[in-house]
Amino acid sequence: MIMxxxxxxxxxxxxxxxxxxxxxxxxxxxxxxxxxxxxxxxMGPTPMPKIPTLRHWDFKLLERYPPFYMPICDxxxxxxxGKCDLSKGKKGACGLNIKAQxxxxxxxxxxxxxxxxxxxxxxxxxxxxxxLGRDYPINLGNEIEVExxxxxTVTGIRPRTLADLERILDxxxxxxxxxxxxxxxxxxxxxxxxxxxxLHAGMIDDLAxxxxxxxxxxxxxxxxxxxxAPLIDLGFGCIxxxxxxxxxxxxxxxxxxxxLEYLEENGIEDDVEICGICCTAIxxxxxxxxPKVVGPLSRQLMFVxxxxxxxxxxxxxxxxxxxxxxxxKTGAVLIATNEKMCLGLEDVSHMSEDEIIGYLLRKRACLIxxxxxxxxxxxxIAKIIAKERKDRKTLPDLSEIVELAKQCSECGWCNRNCPNxxxxxxxxILAKKGNFDGFIDLYRRCYGCGRCEEICQRNLPIxxxxxxxGEAYYxxxxxxxxxxxxxxxxxxxxxxxxxxxxxxxxxxxxxVGCSNHPNGEEEVAMIAKEFLERKxxxxxxxxxxxxxxxxxxxxxxxxxEKYPGEFKAGGLVNCGSCLSNCHITGAAxxxxxxxxxxxxxxxxxxxxxYILNKVGAVGVAWGAMSQKAAAIATGVNRWGIPVILxxxxxxxxxxxxxxxxxxxxxxxxxxxxxxxxPVPEHLxxxxxxxxxxxxxxPKLCMRPNDTPKGRxxxxxxxxxxxxxxxxxxxxxxxxxxxxxxxxxxxxxxxxMSYLExxxxxxxxxxxxxxxxxx
Amino acid sequence: xxxxxxxxxxxxxxxIAHAEITSPSLVKMMxxxxxxxxxxxxxxxxxxxxxxxxxxGEKFNIKMIKTPEDxxxxxxTKLLQRNEHDLALFxxxxxxxxxxxxxxxxxxxNVITISIDKYYQPxxxxxxxxxxxxxxxxxxxxxxxx
Numbered sequence: 001m002i003m004x005x006x007x008x009x010x011x012x013x014x015x016x017x018x019x020x021x022x023x024x025x026x027x028x029x030x031x032x033x034x035x036x037x038x039x040x041x042x043m044g045p046t047p048m049p050k051i052p053t054l055r056h057w058d059f060k061l062l063e064r065y066p067p068f069y070m071p072i073c074d075x076x077x078x079x080x081x082g083k084c085d086l087s088k089g090k091k092g093a094c095g096l097n098i099k100a101q102x103x104x105x106x107x108x109x110x111x112x113x114x115x116x117x118x119x120x121x122x123x124x125x126x127x128x129x130x131x132l133g134r135d136y137p138i139n140l141g142n143e144i145e146v147e148x149x150x151x152x153t154v155t156g157i158r159p160r161t162l163a164d165l166e167r168i169l170d171x172x173x174x175x176x177x178x179x180x181x182x183x184x185x186x187x188x189x190x191x192x193x194x195x196x197x198x199l200h201a202g203m204i205d206d207l208a209x210x211x212x213x214x215x216x217x218x219x220x221x222x223x224x225x226x227x228x229a230p231l232i233d234l235g236f237g238c239i240x241x242x243x244x245x246x247x248x249x250x251x252x253x254x255x256x257x258x259x260l261e262y263l264e265e266n267g268i269e270d271d272v273e274i275c276g277i278c279c280t281a282i283x284x285x286x287x288x289x290x291p292k293v294v295g296p297l298s299r300q301l302m303f304v305x306x307x308x309x310x311x312x313x314x315x316x317x318x319x320x321x322x323x324x325x326x327x328x329k330t331g332a333v334l335i336a337t338n339e340k341m342c343l344g345l346e347d348v349s350h351m352s353e354d355e356i357i358g359y360l361l362r363k364r365a366c367l368i369x370x371x372x373x374x375x376x377x378x379x380x381i382a383k384i385i386a387k388e389r390k391d392r393k394t395l396p397d398l399s400e401i402v403e404l405a406k407q408c409s410e411c412g413w414c415n416r417n418c419p420n421x422x423x424x425x426x427x428x429i430l431a432k433k434g435n436f437d438g439f440i441d442l443y444r445r446c447y448g449c450g451r452c453e454e455i456c457q458r459n460l461p462i463x464x465x466x467x468x469x470g471e472a473y474y475x476x477x478x479x480x481x482x483x484x485x486x487x488x489x490x491x492x493x494x495x496x497x498x499x500x501x502x503x504x505x506x507x508x509x510x511x512v513g514c515s516n517h518p519n520g521e522e523e524v525a526m527i528a529k530e531f532l533e534r535k536x537x538x539x540x541x542x543x544x545x546x547x548x549x550x551x552x553x554x555x556x557x558x559x560x561e562k563y564p565g566e567f568k569a570g571g572l573v574n575c576g577s578c579l580s581n582c583h584i585t586g587a588a589x590x591x592x593x594x595x596x597x598x599x600x601x602x603x604x605x606x607x608x609x610y611i612l613n614k615v616g617a618v619g620v621a622w623g624a625m626s627q628k629a630a631a632i633a634t635g636v637n638r639w640g641i642p643v644i645l646x647x648x649x650x651x652x653x654x655x656x657x658x659x660x661x662x663x664x665x666x667x668x669x670x671x672x673x674x675x676x677x678p679v680p681e682h683l684x685x686x687x688x689x690x691x692x693x694x695x696x697x698p699k700l701c702m703r704p705n706d707t708p709k710g711r712x713x714x715x716x717x718x719x720x721x722x723x724x725x726x727x728x729x730x731x732x733x734x735x736x737x738x739x740x741x742x743x744x745x746x747x748x749x750x751x752m753s754y755l756e757x758x759x760x761x762x763x764x765x766x767x768x769x770x771x772x773x774x
Numbered sequence: 775x776x777x778x779x780x781x782x783x784x785x786x787x788x789x790i791a792h793a794e795i796t797s798p799s800l801v802k803m804m805x806x807x808x809x810x811x812x813x814x815x816x817x818x819x820x821x822x823x824x825x826x827x828x829x830x831g832e833k834f835n836i837k838m839i840k841t842p843e844d845x846x847x848x849x850x851t852k853l854l855q856r857n858e859h860d861l862a863l864f865x866x867x868x869x870x871x872x873x874x875x876x877x878x879x880x881x882x883x884n885v886i887t888i889s890i891d892k893y894y895q896p897x898x899x900x901x902x903x904x905x906x907x908x909x910x911x912x913x914x915x916x917x918x919x920x
Binding site: 068069070073085088098420421518648651655657659660682685686689691692696728731732 | 846
């Protein structure tokens with residue numbers, strides 16, 4: 001049992017008189033909790049790493065994948081010395097140059113992301129300890145013995161109770177404070193060290209997510225690695241508008257779970273419709289099968305404008321900051337439930353539930369920081385408001401859209417202000433004649449940011465018009481997605497560990513991230529489909545997991561209905577919300593541990609080195625938008641897993657790109673250094689369009705440890721996708737063929753003649769057990 | 775006027791240096807003077823535009839690279855930083871993606887970058903202004919003259 005703060009204060013009381021004794025020499029061992037001396041695994045070299053502890057590992061990565069900067073701005077505007085012009089090699093008043101400035105911004109972004117997840121996890125753990133107690137056990141079932149691979153590797157702690165998760169979060173918060181302080185004026189001066197700190201922040205982000213997701217899995221009895229997690233309803237069309245509708249937006253399951261609890265206690269589950277957008281949506285469907293997922297973050301403004309929701313509950317992260325204004329326009333009621341998003345509303349937490357309902361009927365919005373009260377308030381107010389709003393119309397009719405379109409002056413600023421330069425003006429011109437084809441196309445691809453509306457000189461409600469057309473013309477907006485299953489089971493790792501490490505399973509593709517897609521949700525589903533058909537393991541979380549569900553084949557089936565939810569070749573695994581991204585890195589870590597017996601405890605660099613060299617996984621964040629996505633990707637990179645971003649990802653300003661030259665590794669078998677092919681070629685890189693992304697995936701799944709058969713398998717897919725999407729052989733194939741044995745038998749002639757043209761020479765030797773730790 | 779407003783990058787306003795507007799004849803002169811120019815062609819061109827661009831590349835004997843087919847744009851940008859090419863012309867690349875990527879060359883290389891797309895690209899050193907489709911074809915034809 002860990003005593004936490006009480007132990008600290010007791011020890012101080014005990015020591016204080018002794019410390020005052022002159023020349024006293026005190027030597028003692030203080031046992032804090034039982035975990036420290038428990039012999040579950042010998043402690044590795046880097047438990048609870050501080051900022052410089054893993055710097056040597058970061059520098060290994062940064063040497064191979066030097067940071068590539070694309071400054072979004074020439075200047076630094078962070079302190080009152082400035083603005084300082086940093087363009088073309090100039091330094092700012094504090095001495096910082098543009099490379100270090102870009103790296104600093106990336107560090108700040110990663111700290112924002114890490115603190116968002118740590119804050120979220122802290123809220124969950126804190127709340128659950130209040131409700132369930134510090135000793136509430138962490139038990140993920142018999143099939144998951146390595147319950148927290150990230151925590152084990154990073155901190156050396158094997159969490160057994162909620163209190164252990166609290167200790168882990170204490171560590172995270174301490175590290176975030178140090179990291180963020182390094183971004184202050186006049187601190188760190190080297191871009192490489194800023195990058196090392198950003199990588200550290202990414203790792204902390206990963207750890208904090210794991211603590212949060214484990215806490216919610218055990219407390220809310222969410223699926224514990226269940227490959228048959230239920231198929232749940234997804235999409236605008238699955239919401240029953242005849243019932244009072246409560247919409248939850250954000251990332252925190254706590255208020256949503258109280259709503260579910262209240263409905264269940266009163267036996268009225270079927271009387272009220274609960275739905276969600278963004279990660280809360282996924283997480284409440286992990287608690288119960290009843291709630292429905294409206295869609296990813298990109299559908300937020302559209303759905304709120306549709307006026308279907310009677311009550312909107314917002315918690316934290318990824319919520320439109322003008323949500324209050326938008327909700328009030330529809331006559332619905334808004335309840336904010338989190339200290340991080342108070343929206344200027346009055347805190348009514350001290351009132352009774354009935355008083356709050358009265359208050360809401362008068363004021364239409366409030367802040368309730370006692371989530372337990374949200375359950376009754378949300379349900380009861382929804383019943384009242386639904387009656388009141390029964391015949392309320394919030395979107396224009398199709399005929400009204402024609403009239404609105406006629407007001408358009410065709411200035412074209414909508415197109416110009418659209419982040420994706422979609423053809424809004426052209427849709428408007430067609431709509432003037434009653435032709436909605438333009439708006440239909442827009443509905444399919446638009447992510448509803450509303451920038452077109454903001455700049456419209458005629459104040460036309462373009463998002464509302466798009467939503468109405470979508471509602472009218474897309475009859476089939478009902479989809480299915482698999483509820484988040486949580487971690488990967490140890491037994492699954494045992495069966496796929498060897499084929500992944502030796503390359504027989506061509507790769508693991510993790511589709512994660514936000515909705516900032518260049519061409520709508522469908523592309524994410526198309527990427528998933530391509531690799532499921534090729535028997536890759538496809539893993540998904542968050543908004544990307546929803547996007548995968550929003551596509552159907554000709555038989556009306558989604559990919560979740562067509563492919564099993566198992567972590568195996570050809571499996572489509574939805575781990576859960578953004579927090580659940582930890583299970584993807586967790587799976588890679590478990591492969592090192594369960595399959596290869598690499599010790600985890602406080603042994604970060606060795607585990608990451610194993611993953612970098614042997615686990616053929618790649619992350620795809622096709623619509624990455626937030627600082628959380630920046631932190632997630634950077635955290636994934638520190639584990640040695642490459643990431644592909646969509647074109648908007650270039651605005652993160654920094655990539656880690658290989659030089660296209662050979663890499664050096666040490667062969668642990670022969671203890672000799674040798675040059676190898678550049679695999680994985682990059683650590684984080686952008687792709688301009690979907691076909692480029694698809695062609696990059698098989699390449700970034702290659703690892704130095706691939707057996708000839710495994711490499712041949714990977715090369716086969718690389719050549720095949722390149723021919724499918726570009727109609728030619730990959731232009732850099734010769735870099736990845738080590739010997740003739742690496743050439744797939746089916747296409748041997750073709751590949752050989754290509755290689756001869758390129759003047760390819762086989763490698764004399766390649767490592768049997770590669771490592772970069774030398 | 776509307777057709778000219780095909781793209782917009784608000785962040786350009788916070789930058790010190792913006793691209794100078796150039797003309798087809800100036801581009802031709804720069805290409806002629808360059809020792810080792812390169813033409814980077816994306817996939818977002820219409821057929822007639824692509825045809826004219828390729829003719830232009832052939833006429834001036836410029837090395838042509840297709841992105842992303844031949845190479846990833848960012849990887850190519852990194853290669854351009856090595857100063858093997860003194861002049862790089864860009865066209866047909868997703869607008870905001872090029873706008874962001876090309877800032878690398880603006881800050882960290884001496885390569886002269888020219889956008890010969892039909893919209894203004896502030897982060898290049900030289901760019902055509904925002905052009906309508908007809909104006910753009912007119913520009914491309916002028917580049918083929920003489």
